[in-house]
Amino acid sequence: MTRPTSRDVAGAAGVSQATVSLVLGDKWRGRVSERTAALVRETATALGYRPNLAARNLRLGSTRTALLVVPALTNEFFARVYTGAARIAAEHGFGVVLYPSPDGTGPARDPFASARAALDGVIASSMAAAALDAIGGDDLPLVMLDSDPASPAAAHVNLAMADGMRQIADHLLHHGHRRFLHLASAVDSWTFHIRARALADLLTPTAELRTTRAPLTVDSGRRAVETALAGPGPRPTAIVCDDDILAAGACKAARRLGLRIPEDLSITGFDDLALATAVEPELTTVALPAEHVGEHGMTALLAVLDGTPWTAPDLPVHLVVRDSTGPAPTP
Structure with missing residues (x-):
């Protein structure tokens, strides 16, 4: 069976080959009416037309x-x-x-x-x-x-990363938290810098904020939190994590230290990965589209x-x- 060509589509739709090329190349707006564009697409579908991408790419460079x-x-x-x-x-x-x-x-x-x-x-x-x-x-x-x-x-x-941190801070402050640990990503990236800056701006001077960093793995997050919670001074009541993977590590650390979540320690994540509902208790987190x-x-x-x-x-x-x-x- 012969493969249909753009000439076949043009003939069946009653338009020029140039019009077919504009429509199927998504260049028709302002040059071809919506009605004609719809007709060309419907005709191409009915004929089973498929553009020769190799030839078109060679022609267009x-x-x-x-x-x-x-x-x-x-x-x-x-x-x-x-x-x-x-x-x-x-x-x-x-x-x-x-x-x-x-x-x-x-x-x-x-x-x-x-x-x-x-x-x-x-x-x-x-x-x-x-x-x-x-x-x-x-x-x-x-x-x-x-x-x-x-x-x-x-x-x-x-x-809107800064707004995500604002929503976390507002939520935790509303629940009376005033001592925070930021479990920050060790990755040197703008997206994590903006989260850290936003959190510090939101919590200062109404709350105490400490920061510890860890690579983006569950085990690294666990070790970082275990070390931070074993340090001197009052224990944080909330841990804000840069992503859900680190938050899962924070949850493991809390359980190993005999702390209840959220009765003794609240933990938040970022991303809303499938992991957020796999941990127990399920994770409060910022959903990213x-x-x-x-x-x-x-x-x-x-x-x-x-x-x-x-x-x-x-x-x-x-x-x-x-x-x-x-x-x-x-x-």
Whole structure:
């Protein structure tokens, strides 16, 4: 059976091949009516038409491929970011190559002989920014996720991280907590710096805030909290963790020390991973719309490639209150 061509679609729809090309290339707005665009898409679907991407890419000098750079595939958050980016990419005939930094959050090997030859643009998490040096392709359009808005990039997609910390602080202060431990990520990244700064600004001078840092693993979080709680001075009544993985470690530390959650110690996380409902008690945490981050990242890259300025407000986040937080213990 002969594969239908754009000429076949044009003939069946009663339009020109140029119109078919505009519609199926998603360049029709302002040039073709919505009714005609819908007719072309319906006709192409009915005929089983599939564009010859290789020929089109050769003609346009484009691979229609984006690179998504993330710290690690083992982190559920970034798997969801990829899902969102890939969904938007597929709607526009793009592919997404997922590139996790082999060491999690550090330098990486160049995955391509020539980034310019293989890619149209890059979407990168600030947590994997060091990998960009190895990838090269400095002239490629770059969209940064969860990064300093002042950093060089064609566009930025950020989450309202400071507001997430505000919601945590308000929740715990409302429950009477005044002695806090911040279990901070040891990763040197803007997203964690902004969380730490927001928490300090929110709690000073109404509460006491101590900070301890740990790599992003459950066991590292457990050890850091065990050491912090064994230190001198009054014990904190609430632990604010930079993510759910560290919060799970904090919960393990509390149990090993014979502390009840939340009667003796309230614990909060960040991300709302599946892990948040796997621990007992279930974790109060800030839910981040990871798939929306990916969707906005790919949308921003498409806008940049189309020569359209792209700006958007920070994506909202919200506190999910579960059983790991409660009133501060009575002295």
